[in-house]
Amino acid sequence: MRVALDALGDQKNLVLLAGGSDKGGTFQSVSDHFNQYVKFIVTLDGYDSTVKKIKDTAAKNDIETAHAMNMTEAVKIARHHAKAGDTVLLSPGGGHIFHLANFEVSGRTFKDEVKTL
Numbered sequence: 001m002r003v004a005l006d007a008l009g010d011q012k013n014l015v016l017l018a019g020g021s022d023k024g025g026t027f028q029s030v031s032d033h034f035n036q037y038v039k040f041i042v043t044l045d046g047y048d049s050t051v052k053k054i055k056d057t058a059a060k061n062d063i064e065t066a067h068a069m070n071m072t073e074a075v076k077i078a079r080h081h082a083k084a085g086d087t088v089l090l091s092p093g094g095g096h097i098f099h100l101a102n103f104e105v106s107g108r109t110f111k112d113e114v115k116t117l
Contacts, residue, residue, distance in 0.1 A: 009037025018091035019044025035061040075113040
């Protein structure tokens, strides 16, 4: 996730959709990157332990969060908080989300929802 944040971030211009299966890690290693690049986080439903870790890291960096129950809602929330020039990023750090089969299906679902805007 750090590589994606470095590549796409430009002074608090990222709206991050983050969640997914809990791989047992922490978000501590990306905390500085959250602080530098992320302006808002939409947590994705499905795994309470991952959502808690993300929200804890966001709170430590004074980043607001919202929770989405599905990808449609997540994209709408992200759109509301993104401004011209911002980037909305589906987190590359989480596993599958919303009980979708795998990361490829999650990505395709995100892409399809963005196309409906």
